[in-house]
Amino acid sequence: MDEASPQILVVDDNDDNRYTLTRRLKRLGYDNVEIAEDGRVALEKVAKRPFDLILLDIMMPDVNGYEVLERVKADPGLRDIPVIMISALDEIDSVVKCIELGAEDYLPKPFNPVLLKARIGASLEKKKLRDQEAYHLERLEAEKKRGDDLLHAILPAEAVAELKATDAVMPRRFDDVTVLFCDIVGFTRYCDQHAPEQVVAELQALVTRLEEVVESHGLEKIKTVGDAFLATAGLLGERTGSLEAAIRCGLDMVRAAQEIEPFWQVRVGLHAGPVVAGVVGHAKFLYDLWGDTVNVAARITDQAAPGTVCTSLDVWQPLADRGAATELGSVEIKGKDAMALVQINELR
Numbered sequence: 106m107d108e109a110s111p112q113i114l115v116v117d118d119n120d121d122n123r124y125t126l127t128r129r130l131k132r133l134g135y136d137n138v139e140i141a142e143d144g145r146v147a148l149e150k151v152a153k154r155p156f157d158l159i160l161l162d163i164m165m166p167d168v169n170g171y172e173v174l175e176r177v178k179a180d181p182g183l184r185d186i187p188v189i190m191i192s193a194l195d196e197i198d199s200v201v202k203c204i205e206l207g208a209e210d211y212l213p214k215p216f217n218p219v220l221l222k223a224r225i226g227a228s229l230e231k232k233k234l235r236d237q238e239a240y241h242l243e244r245l246e247a248e249k250k251r252g253d254d255l256l257h258a259i260l261p262a263e264a265v266a267e268l269k270a271t272d273a274v275m276p277r278r279f280d281d282v283t284v285l286f287c288d289i290v291g292f293t294r295y296c297d298q299h300a301p302e303q304v305v306a307e308l309q310a311l312v313t314r315l316e317e318v319v320e321s322h323g324l325e326k327i328k329t330v331g332d333a334f335l336a337t338a339g340l341l342g343e344r345t346g347s348l349e350a351a352i353r354c355g356l357d358m359v360r361a362a363q364e365i366e367p368f369w370q371v372r373v374g375l376h377a378g379p380v381v382a383g384v385v386g387h388a389k390f391l392y393d394l395w396g397d398t399v400n401v402a403a404r405i406t407d408q409a410a411p412g413t414v415c416t417s418l419d420v421w422q423p424l425a426d427r428g429a430a431t432e433l434g435s436v437e438i439k440g441k442d443a444m445a446l447v448q449i450n451e452l453r
Contacts, residue, residue: 359414374407
């Protein structure tokens, strides 16, 4: 809105009144004045363009001032337009009714130039202040949304809810969580052979696709570290069927990566068990996981062949009759005894 040129609509079925009022408005410096000869035309005009003020006669044929006022105030997109009623001195009771319906003020006929200037100026100033308040509220809401979006990009949804409610996220131990690592095969060599812009763009495309896969299976992305993608099942959301969801997610991640240029190969490692989770840091905080389950999942990932999903035989055993897997034998896992691993080929 151009603050120097308010948009004013004059609604009156009397030609002389319209002419007189329009001329006086222009003398006061209001150049953007439009007229409507009856209520129906007025409603058509306010539906098509914004106005900062409506000067509305009460007594008009067909659609009178009451009806116009009621319809304007009932419309969420129009109700903030101030309306000044135009009335004869013997219509004061009608003016009171209009004020009760939401009119801003009234102008008696014949028009007094001083009163005209004061009441129009006051109404436009109130409109300006309301618009400024609405604008600042919108800005505050936009900033709040940006802050919420940033929090959701950093923390799981449940952690965001707890942070808002208590101003903290308490560390917790979770007894049965499936931890999934997805690692890009040959990423270091790829980085050395391509321009940084290409590396970041193609990595972004892959991570975005993996995030979609994770969300579709109900898992929670925790973080990416370099070319490693960490997600969990059964941590903060639905725990029933979390192992199955994680396996299906891993298989889909392998397929999805092969569909995106440069047709990546990834390896996925899974392990299930207890973890500790919480927020660390202040300047740049992060929701993270700790514990033996996380370490084992990362080391199983190192043992997976390119384009496969790997886990321990113990983790796979409850679902073995519903899928197919290739036993990889016992593998030395750093910090653990030898562990029997399997490569999961399908899950029905």
